[in-house]
Amino acid sequence: MTRRQTSGVLPCGAPAGLRERRKQRTREALLHAALDLFAAQGYERTTVDEIVEAVEVSQRTFFRYFANKEAVAFAVQESVETRFLTELRRRPAAEPPFEAMRRAALHAWDSMAEAAEGDVTGELQARTYRMIESTPALLAAHLRRSVDLEFQVSQVIAEREGLDPEADPRPRVAVAAFSGVMRLAGQLWGRRQDAGVDALRQLTEHHLDHLGPALSGNWRAA
Amino acid sequence: MTRRQTSGVLPCGAPAGLRERRKQRTREALLHAALDLFAAQGYERTTVDEIVEAVEVSQRTFFRYFANKEAVAFAVQESVETRFLTELRRRPAAEPPFEAMRRAALHAWDSMAEAAEGDVTGELQARTYRMIESTPALLAAHLRRSVDLEFQVSQVIAEREGLDPEADPRPRVAVAAFSGVMRLAGQLWGRRQDAGVDALRQLTEHHLDHLGPALSGNWRAA
DNA sequence: GAGATTAGTGTCAGCCACTGACAGTTAACA
DNA sequence: TGTTAACTGTCAGTGGCTGACACTAATCTC
Numbered sequence: 001m002t003r004r005q006t007s008g009v010l011p012c013g014a015p016a017g018l019r020e021r022r023k024q025r026t027r028e029a030l031l032h033a034a035l036d037l038f039a040a041q042g043y044e045r046t047t048v049d050e051i052v053e054a055v056e057v058s059q060r061t062f063f064r065y066f067a068n069k070e071a072v073a074f075a076v077q078e079s080v081e082t083r084f085l086t087e088l089r090r091r092p093a094a095e096p097p098f099e100a101m102r103r104a105a106l107h108a109w110d111s112m113a114e115a116a117e118g119d120v121t122g123e124l125q126a127r128t129y130r131m132i133e134s135t136p137a138l139l140a141a142h143l144r145r146s147v148d149l150e151f152q153v154s155q156v157i158a159e160r161e162g163l164d165p166e167a168d169p170r171p172r173v174a175v176a177a178f179s180g181v182m183r184l185a186g187q188l189w190g191r192r193q194d195a196g197v198d199a200l201r202q203l204t205e206h207h208l209d210h211l212g213p214a215l216s217g218n219w220r221a222a
Numbered sequence: 223m224t225r226r227q228t229s230g231v232l233p234c235g236a237p238a239g240l241r242e243r244r245k246q247r248t249r250e251a252l253l254h255a256a257l258d259l260f261a262a263q264g265y266e267r268t269t270v271d272e273i274v275e276a277v278e279v280s281q282r283t284f285f286r287y288f289a290n291k292e293a294v295a296f297a298v299q300e301s302v303e304t305r306f307l308t309e310l311r312r313r314p315a316a317e318p319p320f321e322a323m324r325r326a327a328l329h330a331w332d333s334m335a336e337a338a339e340g341d342v343t344g345e346l347q348a349r350t351y352r353m354i355e356s357t358p359a360l361l362a363a364h365l366r367r368s369v370d371l372e373f374q375v376s377q378v379i380a381e382r383e384g385l386d387p388e389a390d391p392r393p394r395v396a397v398a399a400f401s402g403v404m405r406l407a408g409q410l411w412g413r414r415q416d417a418g419v420d421a422l423r424q425l426t427e428h429h430l431d432h433l434g435p436a437l438s439g440n441w442r443a444a
Numbered sequence: 445g446a447g448a449t450t451a452g453t454g455t456c457a458g459c460c461a462c463t464g465a466c467a468g469t470t471a472a473c474a
Numbered sequence: 475t476g477t478t479a480a481c482t483g484t485c486a487g488t489g490g491c492t493g494a495c496a497c498t499a500a501t502c503t504c
Contacts, residue, residue: 017500017501018500018501019451019452019499019500019501022452022500023451023452026452026453047488047489047490048489048490048491049489057453057454058453058454058455059454059490059491060453060454060455060491060492061452061453061454063490063491063492064452064453068490068491069489069490069491136366139366139369140362140363140365140366141362143362143365143366143368143369144358144361144362144365146365147361147365147409169428169429169432170432170435172406172429173403173406173429173432173433176399176402176403176405176406177398177399177402177403177433178402179402180398180399180400180401180402181395181398181399183398184394184395184398187369206391207391207394207395210391210392210395211395211399213392239471239472240471240472241470241471241472241480241481244471244481245480245481248481269459269460269461270460270461270462271460279482279483280482280483280484281461281462281483282462282463282482282483282484283481283482283483285461285462285463286481286482290461290462291461291462
């Protein structure tokens with residue numbers, strides 16, 4: 001019961017005991033080997049056996065570090081989400097909710113590239129994101145994860161605005177609409193060749209700007 | 223190459239040859255047995271072997287009718303989506319896009335219960351929907367399917383408005399926001415006890431009504 | 445510092461979803 | 475009525491994933 005797990009998120013310094021460090025190394029080795037193999041030959045065509053062979057551990061060990069094959073692909077994504085949530089909680093209370101989400105998202109994208117988490121380069125991150133978008137099984141998992149995130153975000157928004165998230169539908173509606181648009185931006189980004197973080201930033205802003213107008217009546221008048 | 227498959231959607235009369243009818247019956251038997259078993263003991267705890275035992279066919283046959291175990295669970299959902307798209311195409315061109323989507327959705331929900339597709343009762347449909355929402359693997363698949371549907375919808379909307387769907391982001395943005403809210407309504411519906419179609423209708427309208435206001439500035443003023 | 449404790453790992457055996465190959469059966473059609 | 479092609483079953487195999495159990499080595503205790 002005295003498990004002081006490394007909190008799911010990627011490493012953050014703090015060199016602990018020898019055992020702990022060894023674990024960290026194994027985990028990173030698995031993550032790295034997996035992402036490399038995925039990038040080289042695709043997610044579906046990479047077997048867990050290949051990954052564990054590269055790291056020279058047993059298959060059983062792989063499944064002790066990652067709940068399933070999918071989980072490896074989302075290790076990085078997870079840290080981006082954490083950054084988003086952290087930034088969202090930090091936004092000034094005076095900021096309207098939609099604006100706060102927008103800024104938090106842009107902040108998360110920006111910080112993604114700079115901090116090469118667990119020795120994973122920004123380039124590899126981008127490639128992983130594109131792989132997720134283009135692999136049906138991963139896309140499905142990605143969307144399911146988004147649902148969980150949306151729930152947390154709507155809780156934060158409700159709290160910011162001092163509302164009861166159960167009773168008032170606005171936080172959830174706003175988050176649903178927002179994340180719908182965010183996903184669209186990510187999707188389009190994935191199809192590009194010039195897949196820098198800048199392009200993603202731009203796409204995000206561009207599409208969020210169209211949300212308000214898109215809801216109102218006659219587009220032909222615009 | 224002369225496959226005149228029954229179009230994916232559930233049967234629509236037209237008694238063809240003996241062979242065709244036998245196929246139809248096998249498919250429906252598998253569908254029915256599967257949904258019953260899913261409802262009785264849950265999706266995950268039902269094996270394909272159990273399903274094929276109930277119908278007395280080989281496992282191989284099951285996989286010739288359904289691409290995978292998930293596909294059975296979505297057989298009904300698929301017909302709802304078809305109804306939605308059909309109705310959307312039918313909406314008068316004068317109607318603003320958001321209004322057209324809203325009406326088409328309500329129409330699809332309504333027609334869902336009345337026509338007990340392929341001998342699947344409305345009650346079983348509702349239970350299946352709730353099962354999808356509460357089973358992680360199915361939820362993931364559901365969301366992925368939604369993405370495909372969203373794409374089609376945005377094509378229709380763009381066409382209605384005479385826009386280039388590639389260049390103008392408004393159709394996709396509108397659809398993304400709309401379907402985000404629709405999913406939210408479905409999600410909340412699934413958590414209810416009084417899971418009639420009426421409740422779903424009501425939830426849908428209620429949340430769509432909040433979309434506009436939720437986007438604009440200060441909620442505390444509302 | 446020796447021994448008890450326990451976290452981390454490997455091995456093995458097995459379940460389940462899913463697939464390819466091939467052969468048998470039977471409706472459809474000439 | 476025989477040929478063709480569709481549908482199905484059987485079999486063998488792959489890949490993701492899990493439980494049980496034993497072993498090794500880091501950590502703790504005295």
